[in-house]
Amino acid sequence: MAKISVYRFLSAGCNGCDVEILECLVPRYKLADLGIEVVERPEEANVLILTGGVNVKGKEELLKTYETINPPKIVIAVGNCALTKEIFDKGYPMVGPPDQIIPVNYYVPGCPPRPQAIVKAVADILGVKIEEKEDYWLAPEGFRGKHEFDREKCMGCGTCAQVCTADAIDVIDGPDKRIVRVNYGHCSFCAVCQDECPTQAIRLTREYHLVTNNRQTTMVSNEVDLLSCSVCGGTFIPEKQIDWALKRITTEKVPAYSEFSNEILSAMKICMVCRRSIKNIREAKRLLTRLSEKVRGF
Amino acid sequence: MPETVYIGPYRPQLVEPERFELLVEGNIIIDARLELGYMHRGIEKLFTTRTYAQNIALAERICGICSGIHTLCYAQTVERLMGIDVPERAKYLRCIYMELERLHSHYLWFGILAHSLHEHEAFLKIMGERERVQDLLEYLTGNRMNYLINTIGGVRRDITPEKAEKIRRTLKELKPLSDYIMSLLDDNGAFTKKTKGVGVLPRERALDVGAVGPTLRGSGIASDIRKEDPYAAYDKLDFQVIVERDGDVRAKALVRARETYESMKIIEQALDNLPPGDIVAKPGEPKVGEEVGRTEAPRGELVYYIRSNGTNIPERVKVRTPSYANNFAILEMLKGERLENARAVIESIDPCFACTDRVTIVDAKTGRRRIIALR
The missing domain is CATH 3.30.390 (Enolase-like; domain 1)
Known part of the structure; x- marks a missing residue:
């Protein structure tokens, strides 16, 4: 490809990505070595870098800008707002994400992506290799990058989905499996899921080079088996979650209950609907009476 | 015509x-x-659709540059609503993180000023050196921007002795950058020629239009929320409110340049006097009522108003950002x-x-x- 001239367009983001793109111009990131220049008029550009989720006022301007830039009109969406509108997803003035308005060729997830990620993404798109000798190409310890599940530890409880600040985590129940799915293209990389996970199963790794040409692929997921109700046979809760809860009750919270483990387990294996049938209520009451007798000593 | x-x-x-x-x-x-x-992203409406804990990430994304101070102002207002006492150590840590943010924000401003004055060399130098603050923030918090370090009740990551050492080292490396900026702004500096006498905002007019932050301080009014209504640990730290009298673009630049030295002073003091203890307090329940909180963002006074109806979702959140006032x-x-x-x-x-x-x-x-x- 001939010379690369980049024009930046921002509508309805937090401008963090825009500052990071500006930061890419710093000599240490060697963007200039790749033969790239940032231009200030769309008519001089042949590459458009988008940030932000596009609101009502920005839509017309985006269409106009896209018309103006020169072929081959490569469009790169930088930052999660430009992928999925991220945290502003449900905002009333938002009409994006941009790929609903104009064709987008590449996506760079991140909130905001590190300048290193943007430079690497551009190099990948151009098919050039950049040397990464310096320390700063490696993300530091404790960096909040792409997610990773510990498949042994994850029990599928869905706490992460509840605390998620950007609605990036979905819990999808199938006939006998539950899928916990993180869309890191929708994620704000706040790492609250990592802090709140009861089994430390979800972790944000130091991986930050996430460029893709299909934003449906920005997913990390884990599958867990669901347990069938011992009365009606329908699935309702992950097996591992029951084990975890039982262990917590009988060993951590009230060790005195440990001799009733089997009874407690069989009570827990009844689904929400069946628990309310008369027969099961009676049985549950009987169990509760025995448990309280054990603890109170009468 | x-x-x-x-x-x-x-x-x-x-x-x-x-x-x-x-x-x-x-x-x-x-x-x-x-x-x-x-x-416009409809943020104030979005605030009323999420829980208090989730909203902190939203507050952060009002502005990507002064993101930390938004979370601090929001967290402080919510803490008052919930009646939480923040541990002493967390208060000092908040000062450190927020002054690092002021440093990177002011340096960015100088970079952009150099860009708009067509001083390309100065732009590259300032932005290049600024990476030191960004690298430090990434090392301390896990992200270069939108680092979500404040949380309701304290901060999320502690500063260990090694980290403190790294901060001190970085501050030493940053002093020459501030000196360089001061040299651009002295009587024969490159910035001075293009900014002296430009865009004068006289003292009275600055008050009339309700300017805040460095814009107001550049017009000769010593107004700083860190002194007037101290929050976090600012009442225990010694620093000066920088004032310049000329009211032109150069005066505003000088205010920011001299403030970078004050920020370094604050960080060093806070590191020296960092008390031991917890970094986060247990969260409480929001009482029915309303609260107003304010902080000094890099750009000026930031105000949050939150009304609670006792549920875990705020009823109304109103934000007055410094750029709006300016x-x-x-x-x-x-x-x-x-x-x-x-x-x-x-x-x-x-x-x-x-x-x-x-x-x-x-x-x-x-x-x-x-x-x-x-x-």
Whole structure:
């Protein structure tokens, strides 16, 4: 490809990505070595870098800008707002994400992506290799990058989905499996899921080079088996979650209950609907009476 | 005959898109108007659809540059609503993180100022050196921007002795950058020639239009929320409120340049006196009622108002950002200014939106448009 001239367009983001793109111009990131220049008029550009989720006022301007830039009109969406509108997803003035308005060729997830990620993404798109000798190409310890599940530890409880600040985590129940799915293209990389996970199963790794040409692929997921109700046979809760809860009750919270483990387990294996049938209520009451007798000593 | 000049909204050269409508006679701006909304995301409505804990990430994304101070102001307001006492150590840590943010924000502003004054070499040097703060923040918090370090009840990550050592080292490396910026602003400096006497905002007018932060302090008024209404540990730390009297773009630049030294002083003191203990307190339940909190963002006074109905979702959150207050100061400063200086004037308040180097002039009589380059 001939010379690369980049024009930046921002509508309805937090401008963090825009500052990071500006930061890419710093000599240490060697963007200039790749033969790239940032231009200030769309008519001089042949590459458009988008940030932000596009609101009502920005839509017309985006269409106009896209018309103006020169072929081959490569469009790169930088930052999660430009992928999925991220945290502003449900905002009333938002009409994006941009790929609903104009064709987008590449996506760079991140909130905001590190300048290193943007430079690497551009190099990948151009098919050039950049040397990464310096320390700063490696993300530091404790960096909040792409997610990773510990498949042994994850029990599928869905706490992460509840605390998620950007609605990036979905819990999808199938006939006998539950899928916990993180869309890191929708994620704000706040790492609250990592802090709140009861089994430390979800972790944000130091991986930050996430460029893709299909934003449906920005997913990390884990599958867990669901347990069938011992009365009606329908699935309702992950097996591992029951084990975890039982262990917590009988060993951590009230060790005195440990001799009733089997009874407690069989009570827990009844689904929400069946628990309310008369027969099961009676049985549950009987169990509760025995448990309280054990603890109170009468 | 007066002409109307439009700056923006798109052709964003720097940060965000916004539109200015300038009425020009000859080369002199006689009136200015501002059209907002290109960045509108409906955040205040979104606040009322999420829990208090989730909202902190939303508050952070109001602005990507001063993101930390938004979370602090929000967290402090919620803490008052919930009756939480923040541990002493967390208060000092908050000061450290927020002053690091002030450093990177002020350096970014100087980078952008250099860019709009066409000082390319200075731009690259300032932005390059600024990476040191960004690397440090990434090392301390896990992200370069939107680092979500404050949480309701304290902070999320502690500063260990090794980390403190790294901060001290970085501050030492940053002093030459501040010295370099001061040299650009001294009597013969490159910035001085282009900014002295430009965009003057007199003391009285600054008060009338309700300017805040460095814009107000550049006009000779010593107003700083860190001193007037101390939050976190600022009442126990010794620092000066920087004031300059000239009211022009250079005065605002000098305020920021000298403030970087004060920020370094604050961080060093806080590191020296860091008390032991927890870094986060247990969260409480929001009481029915309303609270107002304010903090000193890099750009000026930031105000949060939160009304609670006792549930885990706020009923109303109102945010008054410093750029909003300073927008009216831009309009004031633009009047009577030469057209070629418009960009430096607009940049001088450190607005959270970009201007452009290109404007469209509409002839008021014929409606004919012509495009000129704004230098």
